[in-house]
Amino acid sequence: MRKRLLLFLALSMSAQASEQFGGVFFDTSVEQVQINALKKDLVYLYNTPQKHIDQDLLFLGGLKTGQGPELHNWMINRLKYIVGEDFDLTANTYMVKKPVVYPNTPLPLPKVKPKLPYANFKSANKVNSFVVMSNPSGGFYVQGKKKKRLLFTKLDGARAVISSPRVGLVQVGQGLFRDRDKLGKNTNAPGYAIYRLSTLIHEGRHTDGSGVDIGFRHDYCPLGHPFENTNACESAGNGPYTVGTLAKRQLLRNCTNCTTAEKTFLLSSIADGFSRLLRPDGGSNVVDLEKEIENHQMIYNTYEKHLGLSKIASEKAKITKELAGLQKKITTKKAQITALVSSPKRTQIINPTPEGYFKTISLKDSQLLMQRSLK
Numbered sequence: 001m002r003k004r005l006l007l008f009l010a011l012s013m014s015a016q017a018s019e020q021f022g023g024v025f026f027d028t029s030v031e032q033v034q035i036n037a038l039k040k041d042l043v044y045l046y047n048t049p050q051k052h053i054d055q056d057l058l059f060l061g062g063l064k065t066g067q068g069p070e071l072h073n074w075m076i077n078r079l080k081y082i083v084g085e086d087f088d089l090t091a092n093t094y095m096v097k098k099p100v101v102y103p104n105t106p107l108p109l110p111k112v113k114p115k116l117p118y119a120n121f122k123s124a125n126k127v128n129s130f131v132v133m134s135n136p137s138g139g140f141y142v143q144g145k146k147k148k149r150l151l152f153t154k155l156d157g158a159r160a161v162i163s164s165p166r167v168g169l170v171q172v173g174q175g176l177f178r179d180r181d182k183l184g185k186n187t188n189a190p191g192y193a194i195y196r197l198s199t200l201i202h203e204g205r206h207t208d209g210s211g212v213d214i215g216f217r218h219d220y221c222p223l224g225h226p227f228e229n230t231n232a233c234e235s236a237g238n239g240p241y242t243v244g245t246l247a248k249r250q251l252l253r254n255c256t257n258c259t260t261a262e263k264t265f266l267l268s269s270i271a272d273g274f275s276r277l278l279r280p281d282g283g284s285n286v287v288d289l290e291k292e293i294e295n296h297q298m299i300y301n302t303y304e305k306h307l308g309l310s311k312i313a314s315e316k317a318k319i320t321k322e323l324a325g326l327q328k329k330i331t332t333k334k335a336q337i338t339a340l341v342s343s344p345k346r347t348q349i350i351n352p353t354p355e356g357y358f359k360t361i362s363l364k365d366s367q368l369l370m371q372r373s374l375k
């Protein structure tokens with residue numbers, strides 16, 4: 001009897017049901033702790049008053065008010081189905097035999113990987129091997145478009161019909177939820193929520209755009225960039241890195257209970273986001289400036305050592321002058337970084353109108369969905 005009861009308990013515990021919350025469908029493949037965190041995040045996004053509105057976010061994200069309910073609406077029009085890390089997307093995606101008509105727009109071109117002038121060592125920055133999040137919606141849509149057949153993904157209790165990248169099918173991984181070294185263990189902290197939400201917004205942007213620009217796909221980072229030769233940069237002025245990072249900036253500005261550690265983490269993550277935006281004018285970007293500061297600092301440290309050892313007054317005066325000059329350069333470049341981070345230079349703006357067949361959820365409807373879930 002006891003054995004049977006244990007078996008029953010084990011079965012009922014593993015039989016986790018899929019869930020709908022605030023307009024988002026969570027597949028059974030998403031771990032319950034992850035669903036709980038994402039549900040809280042959606043509520044945070046919806047309910048947190050946004051006193052400071054980021055004008056760049058409004059303009060580049062195509063928003064009107066930038067308030068929580070609108071940000072939530074923006075998101076659920078782009079992210080509708082969430083599956084877990086172990087969900088086999090390929091095995092669960094089917095093609096309908098009957099041909100269908102797709103919009104008569106060109107297919108996206110392959111992205112060109114820059115040729116390295118030296119042996120391609122693995123970048124030191126590529127240490128993060130955790131899956132954070134991915135959005136296969138655009139890729140699946142293009143696959144179907146090429147074959148003129150409709151694809152759909154079978155979830156537990158739902159079917160995601162890929163008639164547009166706006167189907168909003170995304171996969172979340174451990175990387176989105178693991179402890180960030182600098183943030184401490186409390187993954188429910190607002191800093192974490194902002195980090196996850198801006199990642200969701202980044203992924204949401206991948207469902208926009210049409211024709212050659214479908215899905216706002218990433219571009220390869222140029223040589224010399226910390227992510228050189230990796231598909232982790234952006235030449236569009238209103239792509240996923242831009243919109244996701246601007247959302248992070250606004251949410252951080254409106255966070256009244258973020259700790260210093262959370263703020264520091266988010267600020268460096270914002271600088272990282274902006275460093276991925278490619279500027280066609282070849283002007284300094286955050287990464288170049290940081291490298292220059294590092295070089296100045298190295299020279300500064302060497303001079304400083306010399307100053308400590310030197311006993312000749314004229315030499316000391318000379319070194320002191322050099323040190324002051326270097327300090328001035330460092331200060332100027334730091335100010336340039338601050339300016340760049342606070343207002344990234346706008347590059348090419350791409351028409352974000354999505355392709356294919358999809359239904360837009362009105363603001364009123366998304367508010368109803370959220371209010372129903374909050375009851």
Ligand SMILES: [Zn+2]
Binds near residue numbers: 202203218240
């Ligand atoms: Zn992306």
